[in-house]
Amino acid sequence: xxxxxxxxxxxSQPINNIPLPDKFTFPFYYQPHELSVLASSQLQEELKLHxxxxxxxxxxxxxxxxxxxxxxxxxxxxxxxxxxxxxxxxETDIQFVPHVSSMALQDVSYLKExxxxxxxxxxxxxxxxxxxxxxxxxxxxxxxQKFEQQLHAQQLIMxxxxxxxxxxxxxxxxxxxxxxxxxxxxxxxxxxxxxKHYQAIKDSWQDKIAKQQNALNTLNDEIKHLKKRRKTLxxxxxxxxxxxxxxxNAQQQIxxxxxxxxxxxxxxxxxxAGDCAAPKLLQYAFKNNLAPIAMAxxxxxxxxxxxxxxxxxYYPSCYSKCQPILSxxxxxxxxxxNPLLVNPAQGKELPIVYQDDDIVIVNKPAEFLSVPGVNVxxxxxxxxxxxxxHATGPLIVHRLDxxxxxxxxxxxxxxxxxxxxxQFIARTIDKRYIALVDGIVKGDSGKVELPLRLDFDDxxxxxxxxxxGKPALTTWHxxxxxxxxxxxxxxxxxxxxxxxxxxxxxxxxxxxxIIGDTHYGKKANRLHLHAEHLALDHPITHKRLAFTIAPDF
Numbered sequence: 001x002x003x004x005x006x007x008x009x010x011x012s013q014p015i016n017n018i019p020l021p022d023k024f025t026f027p028f029y030y031q032p033h034e035l036s037v038l039a040s041s042q043l044q045e046e047l048k049l050h051x052x053x054x055x056x057x058x059x060x061x062x063x064x065x066x067x068x069x070x071x072x073x074x075x076x077x078x079x080x081x082x083x084x085x086x087x088x089x090x091e092t093d094i095q096f097v098p099h100v101s102s103m104a105l106q107d108v109s110y111l112k113e114x115x116x117x118x119x120x121x122x123x124x125x126x127x128x129x130x131x132x133x134x135x136x137x138x139x140x141x142x143x144x145q146k147f148e149q150q151l152h153a154q155q156l157i158m159x160x161x162x163x164x165x166x167x168x169x170x171x172x173x174x175x176x177x178x179x180x181x182x183x184x185x186x187x188x189x190x191x192x193x194x195x196k197h198y199q200a201i202k203d204s205w206q207d208k209i210a211k212q213q214n215a216l217n218t219l220n221d222e223i224k225h226l227k228k229r230r231k232t233l234x235x236x237x238x239x240x241x242x243x244x245x246x247x248x249n250a251q252q253q254i255x256x257x258x259x260x261x262x263x264x265x266x267x268x269x270x271x272x273a274g275d276c277a278a279p280k281l282l283q284y285a286f287k288n289n290l291a292p293i294a295m296a297x298x299x300x301x302x303x304x305x306x307x308x309x310x311x312x313x314y315y316p317s318c319y320s321k322c323q324p325i326l327s328x329x330x331x332x333x334x335x336x337x338n339p340l341l342v343n344p345a346q347g348k349e350l351p352i353v354y355q356d357d358d359i360v361i362v363n364k365p366a367e368f369l370s371v372p373g374v375n376v377x378x379x380x381x382x383x384x385x386x387x388x389x390h391a392t393g394p395l396i397v398h399r400l401d402x403x404x405x406x407x408x409x410x411x412x413x414x415x416x417x418x419x420x421x422x423q424f425i426a427r428t429i430d431k432r433y434i435a436l437v438d439g440i441v442k443g444d445s446g447k448v449e450l451p452l453r454l455d456f457d458d459x460x461x462x463x464x465x466x467x468x469g470k471p472a473l474t475t476w477h478x479x480x481x482x483x484x485x486x487x488x489x490x491x492x493x494x495x496x497x498x499x500x501x502x503x504x505x506x507x508x509x510x511x512x513x514i515i516g517d518t519h520y521g522k523k524a525n526r527l528h529l530h531a532e533h534l535a536l537d538h539p540i541t542h543k544r545l546a547f548t549i550a551p552d553f
Contacts, residue, residue: 036296062301066277147205250332406531419539436528
């Protein structure tokens with residue numbers, strides 16, 4: 001068992017001249033405090049020795065690490081370190097805080113029930129892969145095919161016989177004689193015999209197929225029963241596991257994962273909940289009477305396959321796994337204000353570039369919503385609605401990210417909206433963006449084609465996903481290179497959320513985030529992405545209109 005202060009690490013350099021923050025870090029949107037940066041640097045020096053980063057290392061080798069600056073009972077300021085998930089065999093001079101729950105490794109009843117589930121998995125696998133079930137399925141498929149073939153062949157024979165009998169009946173009708181009745185009777189008898197033969201084929205095959213199907217059903221029912229039992233046992237075992245994740249907060253109140261997620265729509269915690277760095281750090285601090293001061297999390301190593309992660313970059317805590325847990329754990333701490341609750345458009349004007357009775361073209365400022373958000377209503381939509389009270393229809397035809405500036409077209413009536421919508425769908429509207437990316441882009445032009453979908457574990461960030469992602473294509477052209485930055489023209493051929501930002505930052509794209517991209521890069525004075533050019537057909541006159549507004553960077 002660890003010493004209560006075994007994970008408390010003193011700073012390797014003097015920190016007396018660094019003032020402590022007035023409030024604890026808001027973990028979902030922050031600029032790391034100087035002490036957090038120093039703690040991260042000290043940890044990274046250790047990681048260089050014991051977990052060196054190689055640019056050529058395989059994908060998915062990276063890991064999220066976290067530091068928590070704390071004050072102990074002797075009023076010494078130091079820090080704690082943690083990593084998300086698990087790492088095998090990582091030993092450094094800095095001791096990482098333990099997992100919140102080690103039930104899977106220690107609890108006897110958990111291991112016992114896990115063995116039962118594993119045994120059921122083995123039974124299911126054995127049944128599904130058994131030669132008996134395979135041969136039954138093969139035989140059933142073959143016999144079903146033969147049955148259908150014979151039945152079809154008999155139907156063709158019956159059709160030909162029916163046609164011949166029809167011809168014979170016509171000839172008999174023209175020959176009025178004493179043998180007419182007998183001939184017609186014989187034809188009727190032939191028809192009955194054909195039907196009996198057809199039915200005999202059906203009865204013979206259906207009986208054989210039914211026996212095989214019943215045997216197969218018996219095995220499949222056994223598999224379904226095992227899967228149902230496995231599901232019930234897994235659910236119960238999962239609840240037991242979640243109950244072992246007991247989280248403290250600053251008021252020494254305890255809640256387990258079941259209780260924390262019970263009030264949320266999904267009820268069940270997502271996979272890996274409680275194993276991220278931030279909950280581990282706070283849990284250790286509260287458990288050992290260490291006062292939290294500031295926190296930061298950074299990525300170390302190669303990027304994962306789908307998400308955008310840059311080596312040594314700082315990232316906020318994730319929403320799906322950490323937000324419910326941290327909402328409980330942070331109670332009792334004096335937290336920085338949530339910047340997402342502040343109206344970023346406060347005091348900003350919305351310049352109008354063009355207007356007539358049908359459309360308005362605006363130059364949307366950076367940090368200005370296109371449509372009302374969850375916490376902030378002020379937006380292009382609300383401003384236009386206020387300025388043009390007689391406008392009808394949905395108004396907004398397309399959107400720009402809140403942090404992206406530039407040209408946006410708004411429809412003032414339903415007819416204009418419908419026409420513009422068709423142009424966007426047909427991709428006849430030309431859009432050109434200017435971006436400043438962090439690094440020197442090789443080559444003068446090219447394209448990035450990476451399918452995108454929402455990262456459900458970390459909204460609103462997007463993932464590259466080849467299975468469930470929507471197609472996304474961006475072409476680019478270099479305008480200028482200077483001071484380890486590249487100015488680009490970007491042409492999105494599709495309009496996916498965060499498309500340009502991900503295509504620039506992802507390691508399979510340009511691998512260079514846009515300057516100021518707080519989702520996929522580093523914070524700056526603003527996101528250096530601007531919708532510079534917009535060309536479209538007027539929705540009513542059909543005259544081609546083109547607008548260009550240079551960025552302010």
